[in-house]
Amino acid sequence: MKYEKLFSPITINSLTLKNRIVQSPSHMIYTTYEGYVTDRFKSYYWKRAENEIGLIMTGGCRFDDSGCVYGMMSLSDDSFIPGYREFTDGCHQRGAKVGVQLFHAGAYTKKENCLNGAYPMAPSAVRSGFTREIPREMTLQDMEQLIEKWAAAALRAREAGFDLVEILCSAGYLLCQFLSPLTNQRNDQYGGSFENRCRFPLEVIAALRKALGPDYPLTLRLAANDLVPGGNNLEDAVRFAKLAEHAGIDAIHVTAGWHESKVPQITGDVPRGSFAYLSQAIKDAVSIPVIAANRINDPVIAEKLIALESCDMVGLCRALVADPRWASKAKAGEESLIRRCVGCNQGCLANIFQNKPVQCLVNGTAGRESAFTASRRSVKKKLLVIGGGPAGCTFAIAAAQLGHQVALWEKTDSLGGQLTAAAAPPGKHEFSFLPAYYAAALKQAGVEVLLGQSVEKEAISSTNADSIIVACGSHPKALNLEGLDPQALVSAQDILLGRRMAGRRVLIVGGGSVGCETAQFLAREGSISPDQFYYYSAQKVESPEKIASMANSTRRDIAIIEALPRIGGGYAPGTGWPVLADLKRLGVRSYTEAKILSIRDNRLRLEYTVRDRRLDQTETYLADLEFDTIVSAIGSNPCTQVFQQLQQAFPTKDIRSLGDCQQIGTVLSAVQSACDLALKV
Structure with a gap:
């Protein structure tokens, strides 16, 4: 398919984007603890910038010590500007525009994550369903000072070369807390009626618009339905979107839900593009561009949403963690090579909850792009991989891309190992796309794949492989129950x-x-x-x-x-x-x-x-x-027989085990260890 609408230009205020693809903001924990830029941070985004992304939005950015989460980027003072200027220059050199989302978590801030002795604050002292903590109620002076800091950070963002600033009003963070009657129980001009609850968010928008001037792009990330009983619904969001446009917002990035919502929003059981009805309602109510988000990992879905005028642009988050070349592959008509996000959240969301840097179940190079870019081997080895599951396929692809000559043998007539079983439960169907991706990626990488190939000593000898990687997986443990038919x-x-x-x-x-x-x-x-x-x-x-x-x-x-x-x-x-x-x-x-x-x-x-x-x-x-x-x-036991037999048959050869064959784990651990081994072999 030709994605004519997806790859057409669009303008946000004075900023022209080459296409409609937006990398949605996501917390990655790739900066220093204080929030300074790192080589890891730059390499991650630069890899996406050089692959046809129209607009890159970095994850949330701290500007106040009372409203941050662990390990996020910062523009809280001028010392951060030079590093981020180098980062934005790199994005521009690679052909992408880049924006920053200014972040305050409000009651969603944990006390342990506040910096410099600050304490979490929110519209009201209401216990957070997310942190299980009670913030202090903001005073009028707090609000005034916070707006000043917000505007100052926006000016630093512009000085640091960011093309756009986004105000966060989604996922249950501070501005959502002002809008919601559940968390805003104030008795002054900032609480009570809908108009009063909108007052502080609109003051933030007005202050940033005044500071940045009329021509600099200012966008809003908006939860168009809180998905929390008693919270705001789509009708409320449409009303606020109109007010936000009038106050100076140039585009609205639509998402759904709070962190404490009981409605899944980004997991594999959510059908692709399910929340585009929200962006559609916002688009019908405003005259500025609207971005749809959540569970968009297929360029056909993206093209359809724009064609149906459900949105003007599409926001991709985990889809671009999974495959930094998603956009360039779609543009080139290489859909079979797109490594799709499976909606597992095991390496992204789960890691963030544990204050760990983001990893990816399907992309073992995420967050370590520079290591794989700089590691192409000058000395090529002949490698034989035995086993076509996630570990074996991932290793074979990574090793071939690093310059080695690789062959892969699989005893069955198909690739994927246990992925067929993994894809069977509800919400796991995205796993079924991985075997086809492996087949296409192995072919592109030049890996010789033999299906239905048994492991025999003579055949192994004839390969003259320098190293043999055994990735034969696992088998279910036996359950012995006396008296059972x-x-x-x-x-x-x-x-x-x-x-x-x-x-x-x-x-x-x-x-x-x-x-x-x-x-x-x-x-x-x-x-x-x-x-x-x-x-x-x-x-x-x-x-x-x-x-x-x-x-x-x-x-x-x-x-x-x-x-x-x-x-x-x-x-x-x-x-x-x-x-x-x-x-x-x-x-x-x-x-x-x-x-x-x-x-x-x-x-x-x-x-x-x-x-x-x-x-x-x-x-x-x-x-x-x-x-x-x-x-x-x-549970399962490792399949160790082939590894042990090869060690006995070839005592002087470099033979290594990988994945479940080595130690029972997850697909995530198998993929990560496969990429680790590819760098070492």
């Missing part, structure tokens, strides 16, 4: 791959991420499908209430049995809650700190523990659970 026992992998069909009554042994997602898969299988929901609704087959009831229930009776105190222990921070919420919605039961006592006649006797943490009480109970199927989800 073997026909009633299946592995989670067999369920997810469609090799076996579970009955109506299902017990899942193992409550980690695999067990939870298998339970979700089986529960959804027993409910109505999205297509059925649409058909029943459109054709009015049943009442809306009946259809909703069908969608929120399952025919299956499912229980998870877990030895640990809770289920979902295998998830990275902030990533498992949509699955656990879905299990609750569909009535999946769980038994924790559980021990299987006996099995007889399709009935399992169980001892389990219930803890009441509020009362510090623990009770142990017995349960008799009937079942048709027991699903084993107790």
Whole structure:
């Protein structure tokens, strides 16, 4: 497809952009702790700047010590200007415009992250549902001083070469807190009515417009629906957007939700482009450009949203973490080579929650672009990779791009390893695109791929490989239960791959991420499908209430049995809650700190523990659970046989193991370790 609209120019105030692609702001923790620019920060953005991005928006930028988060960039004084001037010059030399988002978290600031003795402050002293802390209420003097700092930081941004300044009014941060009746409980002119709650955000806009002058681009990042009960909705956001335009905003970057919202917004279970209805409503109400954001990782979706006039531009965040060349590949018609974000949030959001720099499950070079740019080998090696899963494919691509001659052998007839099973649960379908990407990227990198290739000593010898990388993955652990009919026992992998069909009554042994997602898969299988929901609704087959009831229930009776105190222990921070919420919605039961006592006649006797943490009480109970199927989800063991055999057959050769073959981990850890090894081999 030709993306004629996506790659057409557009103007924001006096700034002309070469296309409609915006890198949305995201906290990366690539600066120093104080917020000074680093080579890592520059290399990350410069890699995207040289690949057809029209406008790069950096992550949030501190300008006040009371409103920051760990490890963010800063323009709080003039000492930061020279470093960021070098950064913006580099973006311009590479063909991209660059903007900065001025950030104040308000009640979303944790006390431990405040600098220089500051304390979190907000419109009102209301306990934050995100930090679980109570900020102090801002005084009128606080507001006046904060506006002065905001405007001063905007002037520093202009002096540092930024082409645009964005005001943050989304995700539940300070200006959202002024707009919301939940967090703004003031009794003065800044609280109460909608007009009063808008007063401070509009004063911020007016102050920055006055400081920057009429021609400098000033944009707003706006939550068009708080997605928090009792908060602001789309109608409120449209009203505020009109006021913001009148106050001097030149474009609106539309997103959704607060951090404490219970509605998923960026995870894989969110259909692509789902929140464009918000940008569409804002666009219909204002005359300035509007940017759509959230879960846009496909250029076809991006082109469609602009063609339908749901937005003027598209904001890509994690899509560009996953593939810095997303835009240049789309422009060149190389869609098969786009390494798509899978919406897992394991290396980005989860790392930020732990104050760690962003990584990416599909892109092991994210945040270390300079290492791979500067490391192309002058001495080429012949490398043989055994295993075509994520670890093997990632290593082969990275090693070939560094200049080595690489061959990859896979014993089955397809690439991807366990990705097919990983893509089966609800919300994980994006993983299914990775094998096709690997095939295209391996071919482009010049890797010789042999499918259906067994590992034999003679064949290995004939390759004359300098190094052999064994990435044979893992296999499920065996579950031995006395008294169980073997026909009633299946592995989670067999369920997810469609090799076996579970009955109506299902017990899942193992409550980690695999067990939870298998339970979700089986529960959804027993409910109505999205297509059925649409058909029943459109054709009015049943009442809306009946259809909703069908969608929120399952025919299956499912229980998870877990030895640990809770289920979902295998998830990275902030990533498992949509699955656990879905299990609750569909009535999946769980038994924790559980021990299987006996099995007889399709009935399992169980001892389990219930803890009441509020009362510090623990009770142990017995349960008799009937079942048709027991699903084993107790983990995996490394496949070490090939590695050991090759070590014995070739004692002098450089042979290394990689991924689950070496140590059971995640796709994220496999991809990261594969890139690590590519730099070392």
